[in-house]
Amino acid sequence: MAFSAHRRAGVLATATAALTLTLTGTHATAAEPSRAAVPPLPRGHDVSSHQKRVDFARARARGARFAYVKATESTTYRNPYFAGQYDGARRAGLVRGAYHFALPNRSSGARQAAYFVRHGGNWRADGRTLPPALDIEYNPYDKRHKCYGLSHRQMVRWIWSFSDEVRRETGRRPVIYTTANWWNACTGRSRAFAASHALWVAGHGSSSPGKLPAGWRYWTFWQYGVKGRLPGDQDLFNGSVNRLRAFALGR
Template sequence: MARDHRPSRHRARVIAATVTALTVGGTALAEAPASAAGKPKGHDVSSHQKNVDWQSAKAKGAQFVYVKATESHTYRNPYFSQQYNGARGAGIIRGAYHFALPNKSSGTAQAAHFVRNGGAWRGDGWTLPPALDIEYNPYGKNKCYGLTKAKMVSWIKAFSDETKRQTGRRPVIYTTTHWWNTCTGSSRAFGANHSLWLARYDSATAGALPAGWSFWTFWQYDNSGSLPGDQNLFNGSTAQLKKLARG
């Protein structure tokens, strides 16, 4: 995800591959994987991006954005309203995400904090499902936050269940293949009813997926580009993107 108050980002990187520029009306947008031609383009932001120029993002081709709302059970993005509502005002489909710290409190508590502070969902055609960002620990060496594989799966399930109870939607899960397979023991418990938001950089393809998923819904392919924050793609048409937002 886009950096905010966290000191660093931990990324799974792979060997760089050939990329090509996506274009709209002949204007280059950003360097993106060659396999991504024609897929809706978007990004994700946090407090690191501060007040975003949403009209500029729209003009550069942004069709969707995920905005960081919360982290753990206390943090709230101070720029959330400008980013979330500003994207909607510019005609960009937007959603909110939560950065998980499973060693700090329960999945239920963090989901409740998220929903209270931006993670709510409504079927207005402009709101993507809430998203859970669960990945490498940015605050310590223990990438699995000190949880066993079984406890990590239980934590994610608790977060998902509470999000579903409060919003009616299962969260999109953002992760990397390596982290997921390492820290959940290659759990297949979520692929059937949770959309995958995959992080994989410097690659012409999304590559191997986490256990349980046969395709990705969103792909974060770079942490910089023409749009503010991280660069993303949606694995479908614009009509399918709108359908996902409608529920």
């Protein structure tokens, strides 16, 4: 999918200028820009079983406009709170989507994608459903093997396998959530995905996402903190609310 104009570099510069961050310890929470600033970017959050039963109506009242909900991990785990979180976000009026936590050493990308789509990772063009997202990052179960024991070529093939299966089943390429450090180290600085995959970059404790993974010139979502005014991790969308809805529709 070709990226829309709102995610180009000029918008990134405007978005960064509109955002100020206040730091609390090692975590960043977004502060409201001044009245003279351009309108703030849409806030959102991502949640998993750690947040259990989320009050999305309260989150919306506190500024949330979108949410990503963890659905699955590998081919053996399903978030037991997924249905309540996913449906609850929609009932509260949020644009919401599902994400999958990748474990590339457990099974193929295609198998994990199929499992994800069957258990919440589907997409429909209703303007309220974000495309499925792939969370691919450091190995939380074995810090000695942050790249899951895969070579650069194997990792790139795994991600394409996942992406191709998601597109086959849903019609959308997945959003890729990652960090610049992990991506560059574990894919060998692959630039192959930037032209067709929206970036959800994690970068905490600063007033901008910082250096992006190889290939991408702009971000679509930015996870800027792990706690703040909304339940779960704190995110921004790089555009207006109207552009968020258009992105959900695939435009």
